[in-house]
Amino acid sequence: SSDETEDATCDNDGTCSFVSEPSVPPECQLVMAESTLPNGGWGVFTLIDRPERGTPLLYGDVVVQVTDLNHTYAAALRRLLDDYWWSAEETGGFYEGQQVLSSIPGIGMLANGLIVQEHNVLPFVPMVDEAGLTRTESPGAGAITHYHNYTWFVKKPMVAGDEIFVPYSPHWFSERNARIQQNAPASRKTTTRRHLEFLRQYGFCLDNVKPGRSVLPDAGRGLFAARNIRQGSVVLPVPVMAITDPRALDITRVKKPSSQVDYSKQLLLNYCFGHNESSVLLYPYGPGMHLVNHGGGQYTNVRLEWDTVPNDVSWTNLTQWQDPQAPRAPKFLLKLIALRDIAVGQEILLDYGPDWIEAWVRHVETWTPSSPGKYEEPYTPSYVMDDVVKVLRTQEELQTYPYPANIFTSCFYRYEDIARSTQVDDTDPSTLVTVQWQQTRHTFEFMNLRPCTVLERNESNGLFTVRILNRFGLSAKERVPSVHIVTHVPRKAIRFSDKLYTTDQHLKNAFRHPIGLSDDLFPDQWKDLKVKDF
Numbered sequence: 001s002s003d004e005t006e007d008a009t010c011d012n013d014g015t016c017s018f019v020s021e022p023s024v025p026p027e028c029q030l031v032m033a034e035s036t037l038p039n040g041g042w043g044v045f046t047l048i049d050r051p052e053r054g055t056p057l058l059y060g061d062v063v064v065q066v067t068d069l070n071h072t073y074a075a076a077l078r079r080l081l082d083d084y085w086w087s088a089e090e091t092g093g094f095y096e097g098q099q100v101l102s103s104i105p106g107i108g109m110l111a112n113g114l115i116v117q118e119h120n121v122l123p124f125v126p127m128v129d130e131a132g133l134t135r136t137e138s139p140g141a142g143a144i145t146h147y148h149n150y151t152w153f154v155k156k157p158m159v160a161g162d163e164i165f166v167p168y169s170p171h172w173f174s175e176r177n178a179r180i181q182q183n184a185p186a187s188r189k190t191t192t193r194r195h196l197e198f199l200r201q202y203g204f205c206l207d208n209v210k211p212g213r214s215v216l217p218d219a220g221r222g223l224f225a226a227r228n229i230r231q232g233s234v235v236l237p238v239p240v241m242a243i244t245d246p247r248a249l250d251i252t253r254v255k256k257p258s259s260q261v262d263y264s265k266q267l268l269l270n271y272c273f274g275h276n277e278s279s280v281l282l283y284p285y286g287p288g289m290h291l292v293n294h295g296g297g298q299y300t301n302v303r304l305e306w307d308t309v310p311n312d313v314s315w316t317n318l319t320q321w322q323d324p325q326a327p328r329a330p331k332f333l334l335k336l337i338a339l340r341d342i343a344v345g346q347e348i349l350l351d352y353g354p355d356w357i358e359a360w361v362r363h364v365e366t367w368t369p370s371s372p373g374k375y376e377e378p379y380t381p382s383y384v385m386d387d388v389v390k391v392l393r394t395q396e397e398l399q400t401y402p403y404p405a406n407i408f409t410s411c412f413y414r415y416e417d418i419a420r421s422t423q424v425d426d427t428d429p430s431t432l433v434t435v436q437w438q439q440t441r442h443t444f445e446f447m448n449l450r451p452c453t454v455l456e457r458n459e460s461n462g463l464f465t466v467r468i469l470n471r472f473g474l475s476a477k478e479r480v481p482s483v484h485i486v487t488h489v490p491r492k493a494i495r496f497s498d499k500l501y502t503t504d505q506h507l508k509n510a511f512r513h514p515i516g517l518s519d520d521l522f523p524d525q526w527k528d529l530k531v532k533d534f
Protein backbone atom coordinates (compact mmCIF):
# COMPACT_ATOMS: atom_id res chain seq x y z
CA SER A 1 0.00 0.00 0.00
CA SER A 2 1.09 3.60 -0.43
CA ASP A 3 -0.04 6.92 1.00
CA GLU A 4 -0.94 9.33 -1.70
CA THR A 5 -2.18 12.86 -1.53
CA GLU A 6 -2.23 15.60 -4.11
CA ASP A 7 1.31 16.67 -3.60
CA ALA A 8 3.14 13.68 -2.16
CA THR A 9 3.66 10.03 -2.85
CA CYS A 10 5.25 7.62 -0.41
CA ASP A 11 6.46 4.17 -1.40
CA ASN A 12 6.41 1.09 0.78
CA ASP A 13 10.02 1.64 1.78
CA GLY A 14 9.04 5.00 3.25
CA THR A 15 10.59 7.31 0.69
CA CYS A 16 8.33 10.19 -0.25
CA SER A 17 8.51 13.12 -2.57
CA PHE A 18 7.03 16.42 -1.39
CA VAL A 19 6.52 19.86 -2.78
CA SER A 20 6.80 21.75 0.51
CA GLU A 21 8.79 21.66 3.79
CA PRO A 22 7.54 19.52 6.71
CA SER A 23 5.60 21.52 9.33
CA VAL A 24 6.22 19.21 12.26
CA PRO A 25 9.30 20.02 14.39
CA PRO A 26 11.95 17.26 14.35
CA GLU A 27 11.61 16.70 18.14
CA CYS A 28 7.86 16.11 17.92
CA GLN A 29 6.72 12.71 19.24
CA LEU A 30 2.96 12.70 18.62
CA VAL A 31 0.94 14.08 15.72
CA MET A 32 -2.61 14.43 14.48
CA ALA A 33 -3.12 13.24 10.88
CA GLU A 34 -5.82 11.57 8.85
CA SER A 35 -6.82 8.26 10.44
CA THR A 36 -6.00 5.00 8.70
CA LEU A 37 -9.60 3.89 9.27
CA PRO A 38 -11.79 4.70 6.27
CA ASN A 39 -14.17 7.49 7.32
CA GLY A 40 -12.25 7.73 10.55
CA GLY A 41 -11.64 11.49 10.32
CA TRP A 42 -8.59 12.56 12.27
CA GLY A 43 -6.33 10.16 14.07
CA VAL A 44 -3.35 10.32 16.42
CA PHE A 45 0.03 8.81 15.51
CA THR A 46 3.27 8.24 17.37
CA LEU A 47 6.48 9.46 15.74
CA ILE A 48 8.65 7.44 18.10
CA ASP A 49 8.84 3.79 19.12
CA ARG A 50 7.08 3.22 22.43
CA PRO A 51 8.26 -0.20 23.57
CA GLU A 52 7.42 0.24 27.27
CA ARG A 53 3.99 -0.43 28.62
CA GLY A 54 2.75 2.06 31.20
CA THR A 55 4.50 5.11 29.81
CA PRO A 56 2.35 8.21 29.24
CA LEU A 57 1.39 8.97 25.65
CA LEU A 58 1.10 12.73 26.20
CA TYR A 59 0.13 15.20 28.90
CA GLY A 60 -3.28 14.42 30.38
CA ASP A 61 -6.66 15.52 29.05
CA VAL A 62 -9.17 17.70 30.82
CA VAL A 63 -12.57 16.11 31.44
CA VAL A 64 -15.72 18.23 31.35
CA GLN A 65 -18.67 16.74 33.23
CA VAL A 66 -22.04 17.46 31.61
CA THR A 67 -24.97 17.00 33.96
CA ASP A 68 -28.64 16.37 33.21
CA LEU A 69 -28.52 17.07 29.50
CA ASN A 70 -31.40 19.09 28.09
CA HIS A 71 -33.29 16.47 26.09
CA THR A 72 -35.40 18.98 24.19
CA TYR A 73 -32.37 20.38 22.42
CA ALA A 74 -30.01 17.40 22.58
CA ALA A 75 -30.31 16.95 18.80
CA ALA A 76 -28.00 19.95 18.48
CA LEU A 77 -25.34 17.81 20.12
CA ARG A 78 -26.12 14.69 18.17
CA ARG A 79 -22.69 14.19 16.66
CA LEU A 80 -20.99 14.71 19.97
CA LEU A 81 -23.40 12.37 21.70
CA ASP A 82 -23.15 9.65 19.12
CA ASP A 83 -19.43 9.63 18.70
CA TYR A 84 -17.68 11.26 21.54
CA TRP A 85 -19.11 10.82 25.01
CA TRP A 86 -17.50 8.80 27.71
CA SER A 87 -19.22 7.35 30.69
CA ALA A 88 -19.00 9.21 33.99
CA GLU A 89 -18.49 5.74 35.50
CA GLU A 90 -15.02 5.78 33.96
CA THR A 91 -14.02 9.35 34.79
CA GLY A 92 -15.50 9.37 38.30
CA GLY A 93 -17.93 12.18 37.49
CA PHE A 94 -21.08 10.33 38.56
CA TYR A 95 -21.52 12.27 41.78
CA GLU A 96 -21.86 15.56 39.87
CA GLY A 97 -25.54 14.92 39.10
CA GLN A 98 -28.26 12.38 38.50
CA GLN A 99 -27.27 11.93 34.87
CA VAL A 100 -23.69 12.68 33.97
CA LEU A 101 -21.82 12.37 30.70
CA SER A 102 -18.10 13.00 30.45
CA SER A 103 -16.45 14.82 27.60
CA ILE A 104 -12.75 14.04 27.24
CA PRO A 105 -11.89 16.54 24.52
CA GLY A 106 -8.19 15.67 24.19
CA ILE A 107 -6.94 12.25 23.11
CA GLY A 108 -10.30 10.89 24.30
CA MET A 109 -12.06 12.64 21.40
CA LEU A 110 -9.34 12.88 18.80
CA ALA A 111 -8.09 9.29 18.73
CA ASN A 112 -10.25 6.60 17.21
CA GLY A 113 -11.45 3.59 19.14
CA LEU A 114 -11.10 -0.03 18.28
CA ILE A 115 -13.06 -2.99 19.50
CA VAL A 116 -11.90 -6.16 21.22
CA GLN A 117 -8.46 -5.73 22.66
CA GLU A 118 -7.11 -3.86 19.65
CA HIS A 119 -6.57 -0.60 21.52
CA ASN A 120 -3.00 0.35 22.39
CA VAL A 121 -3.55 2.99 25.08
CA LEU A 122 -5.54 2.98 28.31
CA PRO A 123 -6.60 5.94 30.45
CA PHE A 124 -6.00 6.26 34.17
CA VAL A 125 -8.16 8.20 36.66
CA PRO A 126 -8.16 12.01 36.33
CA MET A 127 -6.94 14.35 39.05
CA VAL A 128 -9.62 16.48 40.68
CA ASP A 129 -8.98 19.90 42.18
CA GLU A 130 -10.02 23.53 41.84
CA ALA A 131 -6.60 24.82 40.65
CA GLY A 132 -6.50 27.33 43.49
CA LEU A 133 -9.80 29.02 42.62
CA THR A 134 -11.75 28.74 45.88
CA ARG A 135 -15.42 29.69 46.01
CA THR A 136 -14.83 32.07 48.89
CA GLU A 137 -12.10 34.03 47.14
CA SER A 138 -12.13 33.71 43.37
CA PRO A 139 -14.62 34.91 40.75
CA GLY A 140 -13.16 32.11 38.63
CA ALA A 141 -14.62 29.43 40.96
CA GLY A 142 -16.88 27.05 39.06
CA ALA A 143 -15.82 28.44 35.67
CA ILE A 144 -13.24 25.74 35.02
CA THR A 145 -13.39 21.98 35.20
CA HIS A 146 -11.89 20.32 38.27
CA TYR A 147 -11.12 17.14 36.32
CA HIS A 148 -7.76 17.14 34.58
CA ASN A 149 -4.59 15.20 33.88
CA TYR A 150 -6.60 12.25 32.55
CA THR A 151 -3.59 10.52 31.07
CA TRP A 152 -3.45 7.80 28.43
CA PHE A 153 -0.79 5.15 28.97
CA VAL A 154 0.79 2.78 26.48
CA LYS A 155 -0.85 -0.62 26.78
CA LYS A 156 0.72 -2.34 23.80
CA PRO A 157 4.22 -1.62 22.54
CA MET A 158 4.13 0.59 19.42
CA VAL A 159 6.54 1.49 16.70
CA ALA A 160 6.97 4.91 15.12
CA GLY A 161 4.14 5.60 12.68
CA ASP A 162 1.50 3.56 14.54
CA GLU A 163 -1.96 5.01 14.97
CA ILE A 164 -3.21 5.36 18.53
CA PHE A 165 -6.45 3.60 19.43
CA VAL A 166 -8.38 4.11 22.63
CA PRO A 167 -10.42 1.21 24.02
CA TYR A 168 -13.91 0.47 22.98
CA SER A 169 -15.95 0.28 26.12
CA PRO A 170 -19.46 -1.06 26.60
CA HIS A 171 -20.47 2.50 27.46
CA TRP A 172 -19.68 3.82 24.03
CA PHE A 173 -22.73 4.46 21.97
CA SER A 174 -23.59 1.45 19.88
CA GLU A 175 -23.83 3.42 16.65
CA ARG A 176 -20.17 4.30 16.90
CA ASN A 177 -19.15 0.75 17.55
CA ALA A 178 -21.09 -0.56 14.60
CA ARG A 179 -19.51 1.94 12.27
CA ILE A 180 -15.95 1.50 13.52
CA GLN A 181 -16.42 -2.24 13.22
CA GLN A 182 -17.51 -1.90 9.62
CA ASN A 183 -14.55 0.27 8.93
CA ALA A 184 -11.96 -1.85 10.64
CA PRO A 185 -9.67 -3.18 7.97
CA ALA A 186 -9.30 -6.95 7.72
CA SER A 187 -5.64 -6.89 8.61
CA ARG A 188 -4.93 -3.94 10.84
CA LYS A 189 -1.29 -4.76 11.44
CA THR A 190 -0.18 -3.42 8.11
CA THR A 191 -2.71 -0.65 7.64
CA THR A 192 -2.85 1.25 10.91
CA ARG A 193 0.68 2.56 10.48
CA ARG A 194 1.65 5.56 8.38
CA HIS A 195 4.97 6.52 6.86
CA LEU A 196 6.95 8.84 9.10
CA GLU A 197 7.68 11.19 6.24
CA PHE A 198 3.98 11.46 5.49
CA LEU A 199 3.22 12.20 9.15
CA ARG A 200 5.96 14.84 9.37
CA GLN A 201 4.66 16.49 6.23
CA TYR A 202 0.90 16.37 6.74
CA GLY A 203 0.62 15.87 10.48
CA PHE A 204 0.16 18.51 13.16
CA CYS A 205 2.37 18.27 16.21
CA LEU A 206 0.51 17.70 19.49
CA ASP A 207 3.36 18.08 21.97
CA ASN A 208 4.58 21.64 21.31
CA VAL A 209 2.69 22.51 24.50
CA LYS A 210 1.96 21.21 27.99
CA PRO A 211 -0.47 22.09 30.82
CA GLY A 212 0.39 24.07 33.95
CA ARG A 213 -1.03 26.54 36.44
CA SER A 214 -1.89 29.80 34.67
CA VAL A 215 0.12 32.93 35.42
CA LEU A 216 -3.15 34.93 35.32
CA PRO A 217 -5.23 35.53 38.44
CA ASP A 218 -8.56 33.63 38.62
CA ALA A 219 -7.89 31.67 35.43
CA GLY A 220 -7.00 28.24 36.88
CA ARG A 221 -4.94 26.05 34.61
CA GLY A 222 -3.31 27.13 31.37
CA LEU A 223 -1.27 25.90 28.42
CA PHE A 224 2.50 26.49 28.11
CA ALA A 225 5.12 26.12 25.41
CA ALA A 226 6.96 22.80 25.82
CA ARG A 227 9.65 23.90 23.33
CA ASN A 228 10.61 27.13 21.62
CA ILE A 229 7.97 27.97 19.03
CA ARG A 230 8.79 30.13 16.01
CA GLN A 231 6.65 33.09 14.99
CA GLY A 232 4.19 32.07 12.28
CA SER A 233 4.36 28.34 13.02
CA VAL A 234 1.46 26.11 14.08
CA VAL A 235 1.30 25.76 17.86
CA LEU A 236 -1.62 23.32 17.86
CA PRO A 237 -4.25 21.97 15.49
CA VAL A 238 -7.77 22.80 16.72
CA PRO A 239 -10.45 20.66 15.05
CA VAL A 240 -13.93 21.82 15.98
CA MET A 241 -17.31 20.21 16.23
CA ALA A 242 -20.53 22.16 15.82
CA ILE A 243 -23.21 22.47 18.46
CA THR A 244 -26.02 23.81 16.31
CA ASP A 245 -28.24 25.23 19.07
CA PRO A 246 -26.81 26.81 22.23
CA ARG A 247 -29.97 25.86 24.15
CA ALA A 248 -28.54 22.32 24.23
CA LEU A 249 -26.24 23.67 26.95
CA ASP A 250 -29.05 25.10 29.11
CA ILE A 251 -29.74 23.26 32.34
CA THR A 252 -33.16 23.44 33.90
CA ARG A 253 -33.72 21.66 37.15
CA VAL A 254 -37.00 21.55 39.03
CA LYS A 255 -36.39 21.80 42.74
CA LYS A 256 -38.38 19.59 45.05
CA PRO A 257 -40.61 20.23 46.88
CA SER A 258 -40.85 23.92 45.93
CA SER A 259 -41.18 23.27 42.15
CA GLN A 260 -38.97 26.29 41.68
CA VAL A 261 -36.91 25.99 38.48
CA ASP A 262 -33.18 26.44 38.65
CA TYR A 263 -31.71 27.71 35.41
CA SER A 264 -28.04 27.53 34.55
CA LYS A 265 -25.63 26.71 31.75
CA GLN A 266 -23.31 23.77 31.26
CA LEU A 267 -19.66 24.32 32.12
CA LEU A 268 -18.92 23.02 28.61
CA LEU A 269 -19.98 26.46 27.27
CA ASN A 270 -16.75 27.98 28.62
CA TYR A 271 -14.78 25.59 26.42
CA CYS A 272 -16.67 26.44 23.19
CA PHE A 273 -16.15 29.12 20.54
CA GLY A 274 -19.08 31.36 19.73
CA HIS A 275 -20.09 34.59 18.00
CA ASN A 276 -22.73 37.05 19.17
CA GLU A 277 -24.51 37.04 15.78
CA SER A 278 -24.78 33.27 15.60
CA SER A 279 -26.48 30.42 17.40
CA VAL A 280 -23.68 28.07 16.36
CA LEU A 281 -21.14 27.02 18.97
CA LEU A 282 -17.94 25.28 17.99
CA TYR A 283 -16.51 22.81 20.47
CA PRO A 284 -12.79 22.24 19.95
CA TYR A 285 -11.36 18.78 20.35
CA GLY A 286 -7.90 17.31 20.44
CA PRO A 287 -5.47 18.01 23.28
CA GLY A 288 -4.45 21.48 24.40
CA MET A 289 -6.94 24.09 23.22
CA HIS A 290 -9.17 23.64 26.28
CA LEU A 291 -6.42 25.05 28.45
CA VAL A 292 -5.68 28.18 26.41
CA ASN A 293 -6.59 31.30 28.39
CA HIS A 294 -7.42 34.84 27.32
CA GLY A 295 -4.40 37.12 27.31
CA GLY A 296 -5.43 40.33 25.60
CA GLY A 297 -3.29 43.22 24.41
CA GLN A 298 0.44 42.64 24.62
CA TYR A 299 -0.06 39.30 26.37
CA THR A 300 -1.69 37.66 23.36
CA ASN A 301 0.84 35.47 21.58
CA VAL A 302 -1.33 33.25 19.37
CA ARG A 303 -4.19 33.69 16.93
CA LEU A 304 -6.59 31.26 15.29
CA GLU A 305 -6.88 30.63 11.58
CA TRP A 306 -8.82 28.14 9.44
CA ASP A 307 -6.80 25.40 7.80
CA THR A 308 -9.12 25.58 4.80
CA VAL A 309 -11.17 28.69 4.23
CA PRO A 310 -14.89 28.14 4.90
CA ASN A 311 -16.46 29.02 1.56
CA ASP A 312 -17.58 25.58 0.50
CA VAL A 313 -21.35 24.86 0.40
CA SER A 314 -20.88 22.05 2.88
CA TRP A 315 -20.12 24.70 5.49
CA THR A 316 -23.60 26.13 5.13
CA ASN A 317 -25.65 23.07 5.86
CA LEU A 318 -25.63 22.94 9.61
CA THR A 319 -28.09 20.09 10.00
CA GLN A 320 -25.69 17.87 8.09
CA TRP A 321 -23.23 18.36 10.91
CA GLN A 322 -25.38 16.40 13.29
CA ASP A 323 -25.92 13.48 10.92
CA PRO A 324 -24.11 10.53 12.47
CA GLN A 325 -24.05 8.73 9.12
CA ALA A 326 -22.27 11.59 7.36
CA PRO A 327 -18.56 11.05 6.86
CA ARG A 328 -16.38 12.98 9.24
CA ALA A 329 -15.05 15.13 6.43
CA PRO A 330 -15.36 18.05 5.77
CA LYS A 331 -12.96 18.70 8.53
CA PHE A 332 -13.53 21.88 10.38
CA LEU A 333 -9.99 22.59 11.36
CA LEU A 334 -8.66 25.70 13.02
CA LYS A 335 -4.99 26.17 13.81
CA LEU A 336 -3.38 28.10 16.61
CA ILE A 337 -0.57 30.17 15.10
CA ALA A 338 2.27 31.85 16.99
CA LEU A 339 2.11 35.66 16.63
CA ARG A 340 5.71 35.93 17.75
CA ASP A 341 8.51 33.67 18.95
CA ILE A 342 7.31 31.91 22.09
CA ALA A 343 9.97 30.61 24.46
CA VAL A 344 9.70 27.28 26.23
CA GLY A 345 7.75 27.76 29.49
CA GLN A 346 5.75 30.80 28.36
CA GLU A 347 1.97 30.64 28.67
CA ILE A 348 0.03 30.41 25.39
CA LEU A 349 -2.52 33.24 25.39
CA LEU A 350 -5.28 34.00 22.91
CA ASP A 351 -7.51 37.06 22.59
CA TYR A 352 -11.05 35.84 23.44
CA GLY A 353 -12.57 38.99 21.90
CA PRO A 354 -14.62 41.98 23.14
CA ASP A 355 -17.82 40.10 24.09
CA TRP A 356 -15.97 37.70 26.34
CA ILE A 357 -13.92 40.50 27.92
CA GLU A 358 -17.04 42.55 28.65
CA ALA A 359 -18.79 39.54 30.18
CA TRP A 360 -15.77 38.68 32.34
CA VAL A 361 -15.27 42.27 33.57
CA ARG A 362 -18.97 42.50 34.47
CA HIS A 363 -18.76 39.14 36.23
CA VAL A 364 -15.75 40.15 38.33
CA GLU A 365 -17.39 43.46 39.29
CA THR A 366 -20.62 41.87 40.46
CA TRP A 367 -19.28 38.61 41.87
CA THR A 368 -19.75 37.80 45.56
CA PRO A 369 -18.88 34.49 47.24
CA SER A 370 -21.71 31.97 47.54
CA SER A 371 -22.41 28.29 47.90
CA PRO A 372 -24.94 26.15 46.06
CA GLY A 373 -28.28 25.00 47.38
CA LYS A 374 -28.83 24.18 50.97
CA TYR A 375 -25.24 23.33 51.83
CA GLU A 376 -24.01 26.51 53.46
CA GLU A 377 -20.55 27.00 54.90
CA PRO A 378 -18.43 25.40 56.17
CA TYR A 379 -17.68 23.85 52.81
CA THR A 380 -14.70 21.62 52.20
CA PRO A 381 -14.24 19.88 48.85
CA SER A 382 -13.79 16.10 49.01
CA TYR A 383 -10.24 16.10 47.70
CA VAL A 384 -9.17 18.43 50.52
CA MET A 385 -10.88 16.16 53.05
CA ASP A 386 -8.97 13.19 51.63
CA ASP A 387 -5.74 15.08 52.28
CA VAL A 388 -6.46 16.39 55.76
CA VAL A 389 -8.62 13.80 57.54
CA LYS A 390 -6.37 11.21 59.12
CA VAL A 391 -8.91 9.34 61.27
CA LEU A 392 -12.20 8.37 59.67
CA ARG A 393 -15.16 8.84 61.98
CA THR A 394 -17.80 6.21 62.66
CA GLN A 395 -21.53 6.88 62.22
CA GLU A 396 -21.77 7.26 65.95
CA GLU A 397 -18.94 9.76 66.20
CA LEU A 398 -20.44 11.79 63.37
CA GLN A 399 -23.50 12.47 65.55
CA THR A 400 -21.41 14.74 67.74
CA TYR A 401 -18.57 15.54 65.38
CA PRO A 402 -19.94 15.75 61.83
CA TYR A 403 -18.07 16.24 58.57
CA PRO A 404 -18.93 19.33 56.48
CA ALA A 405 -22.47 19.01 55.09
CA ASN A 406 -21.34 18.69 51.46
CA ILE A 407 -19.37 15.51 52.16
CA PHE A 408 -20.04 11.80 52.50
CA THR A 409 -17.87 8.70 52.42
CA SER A 410 -17.57 6.26 49.50
CA CYS A 411 -15.92 2.86 49.26
CA PHE A 412 -14.26 1.00 46.43
CA TYR A 413 -16.19 -2.24 46.44
CA ARG A 414 -17.17 -4.74 43.76
CA TYR A 415 -20.28 -6.51 44.88
CA GLU A 416 -20.31 -8.70 41.79
CA ASP A 417 -17.04 -10.42 42.71
CA ILE A 418 -18.10 -11.00 46.30
CA ALA A 419 -21.56 -12.26 45.38
CA ARG A 420 -20.02 -14.74 42.98
CA SER A 421 -17.33 -16.03 45.30
CA THR A 422 -19.28 -16.24 48.56
CA GLN A 423 -22.66 -17.40 47.22
CA VAL A 424 -24.51 -15.28 49.78
CA ASP A 425 -28.26 -15.42 49.68
CA ASP A 426 -29.36 -11.81 50.03
CA THR A 427 -32.50 -11.85 47.95
CA ASP A 428 -34.60 -10.75 50.92
CA PRO A 429 -34.10 -6.97 51.32
CA SER A 430 -34.35 -7.21 55.08
CA THR A 431 -31.50 -9.70 55.48
CA LEU A 432 -28.25 -8.56 56.93
CA VAL A 433 -25.30 -9.90 55.01
CA THR A 434 -21.75 -9.59 56.28
CA VAL A 435 -18.80 -10.24 53.99
CA GLN A 436 -15.09 -9.54 54.06
CA TRP A 437 -13.61 -6.89 51.74
CA GLN A 438 -11.32 -8.25 49.07
CA GLN A 439 -9.30 -6.63 46.38
CA THR A 440 -9.62 -7.86 42.83
CA ARG A 441 -8.07 -6.56 39.63
CA HIS A 442 -10.76 -3.93 39.05
CA THR A 443 -11.54 -2.87 42.62
CA PHE A 444 -9.97 0.58 42.38
CA GLU A 445 -11.72 1.62 39.17
CA PHE A 446 -14.07 4.55 39.65
CA MET A 447 -17.15 2.59 38.66
CA ASN A 448 -16.72 0.60 41.88
CA LEU A 449 -16.86 3.70 44.06
CA ARG A 450 -20.17 3.91 45.92
CA PRO A 451 -21.55 5.45 49.09
CA CYS A 452 -20.73 3.68 52.33
CA THR A 453 -21.00 4.52 56.00
CA VAL A 454 -18.28 3.68 58.50
CA LEU A 455 -19.66 1.59 61.36
CA GLU A 456 -16.52 0.56 63.17
CA ARG A 457 -12.82 1.35 63.28
CA ASN A 458 -10.53 -1.43 64.38
CA GLU A 459 -7.71 0.36 66.19
CA SER A 460 -5.42 -2.69 66.22
CA ASN A 461 -5.28 -3.39 62.48
CA GLY A 462 -6.43 -0.03 61.07
CA LEU A 463 -9.27 -1.66 59.10
CA PHE A 464 -12.91 -0.59 58.98
CA THR A 465 -16.35 -2.15 58.99
CA VAL A 466 -18.73 -0.34 56.65
CA ARG A 467 -22.25 -0.52 55.30
CA ILE A 468 -22.34 -0.47 51.48
CA LEU A 469 -25.03 1.55 49.71
CA ASN A 470 -26.16 2.10 46.11
CA ARG A 471 -25.99 5.21 43.96
CA PHE A 472 -27.32 6.67 40.69
CA GLY A 473 -25.81 5.09 37.62
CA LEU A 474 -24.65 1.89 39.30
CA SER A 475 -25.17 -1.16 37.09
CA ALA A 476 -27.90 -3.61 38.11
CA LYS A 477 -25.41 -6.33 39.04
CA GLU A 478 -23.63 -3.96 41.39
CA ARG A 479 -26.66 -2.88 43.39
CA VAL A 480 -26.72 -4.46 46.83
CA PRO A 481 -30.21 -5.83 47.49
CA SER A 482 -30.09 -6.02 51.29
CA VAL A 483 -28.35 -4.56 54.32
CA HIS A 484 -24.78 -5.17 53.21
CA ILE A 485 -21.98 -5.01 55.76
CA VAL A 486 -18.34 -5.32 54.74
CA THR A 487 -15.52 -5.92 57.20
CA HIS A 488 -11.73 -5.51 56.84
CA VAL A 489 -11.93 -2.46 54.57
CA PRO A 490 -8.54 -0.69 54.32
CA ARG A 491 -8.36 3.11 54.59
CA LYS A 492 -7.22 3.39 50.96
CA ALA A 493 -10.55 1.92 49.82
CA ILE A 494 -12.52 4.70 51.53
CA ARG A 495 -12.77 8.14 49.95
CA PHE A 496 -14.55 11.38 50.61
CA SER A 497 -17.08 12.36 47.95
CA ASP A 498 -19.03 15.52 47.21
CA LYS A 499 -22.82 15.34 47.42
CA LEU A 500 -24.72 15.68 44.12
CA TYR A 501 -24.78 19.23 42.72
CA THR A 502 -22.51 20.70 45.41
CA THR A 503 -19.17 21.16 43.62
CA ASP A 504 -18.06 24.50 42.19
CA GLN A 505 -19.37 23.84 38.69
CA HIS A 506 -22.89 24.03 40.18
CA LEU A 507 -22.36 27.42 41.84
CA LYS A 508 -25.17 29.77 40.83
CA ASN A 509 -22.80 32.65 40.26
CA ALA A 510 -20.20 30.72 38.24
CA PHE A 511 -19.03 32.50 35.09
CA ARG A 512 -20.39 31.15 31.78
CA HIS A 513 -19.40 32.53 28.40
CA PRO A 514 -18.03 31.04 25.19
CA ILE A 515 -14.70 32.15 23.74
CA GLY A 516 -15.28 34.69 20.97
CA LEU A 517 -14.25 33.68 17.48
CA SER A 518 -13.35 36.86 15.63
CA ASP A 519 -15.62 38.21 12.93
CA ASP A 520 -13.26 37.45 10.06
CA LEU A 521 -13.08 33.81 11.14
CA PHE A 522 -16.77 33.34 11.67
CA PRO A 523 -18.46 32.44 8.36
CA ASP A 524 -21.34 34.71 7.36
CA GLN A 525 -23.49 31.66 6.56
CA TRP A 526 -23.66 30.91 10.27
CA LYS A 527 -24.65 34.40 11.42
CA ASP A 528 -28.33 33.53 11.78
CA LEU A 529 -28.89 36.09 14.52
CA LYS A 530 -27.47 38.98 12.54
CA VAL A 531 -29.85 41.95 12.28
CA LYS A 532 -30.45 42.24 8.55
CA ASP A 533 -30.67 45.55 6.64
CA PHE A 534 -33.81 45.88 4.55
Ligand SMILES: C[S@@+](CC[C@H](N)C(=O)[O-])C[C@H]1O[C@@H](n2cnc3c(N)ncnc32)[C@H](O)[C@@H]1O
Pocket residue numbers: 062131140143144145214216217218219220221222270271289290291292293294295511513
Ligand atom coordinates in the same frame (compact mmCIF):
# COMPACT_ATOMS: atom_id res chain seq x y z
C1 LIG B 1 -11.18 27.37 27.69
S1 LIG B 1 -11.10 27.62 29.41
C2 LIG B 1 -9.39 27.90 29.66
C3 LIG B 1 -8.79 26.91 30.62
C4 LIG B 1 -9.15 27.13 32.05
N1 LIG B 1 -8.31 28.16 32.62
C5 LIG B 1 -9.04 25.85 32.87
O1 LIG B 1 -8.37 25.84 33.91
O2 LIG B 1 -9.65 24.85 32.51
C6 LIG B 1 -11.89 29.19 29.54
C7 LIG B 1 -12.12 29.65 30.97
O3 LIG B 1 -10.86 29.94 31.60
C8 LIG B 1 -10.96 31.11 32.42
N2 LIG B 1 -10.10 32.18 31.85
C9 LIG B 1 -9.53 32.19 30.65
N3 LIG B 1 -8.80 33.32 30.49
C10 LIG B 1 -8.90 34.02 31.61
C11 LIG B 1 -8.38 35.28 32.07
N4 LIG B 1 -7.61 36.04 31.30
N5 LIG B 1 -8.71 35.71 33.30
C12 LIG B 1 -9.51 34.95 34.08
N6 LIG B 1 -10.03 33.77 33.73
C13 LIG B 1 -9.74 33.30 32.51
C14 LIG B 1 -12.42 31.51 32.38
O4 LIG B 1 -13.06 30.87 33.46
C15 LIG B 1 -12.89 30.93 31.06
O5 LIG B 1 -14.28 30.74 31.05
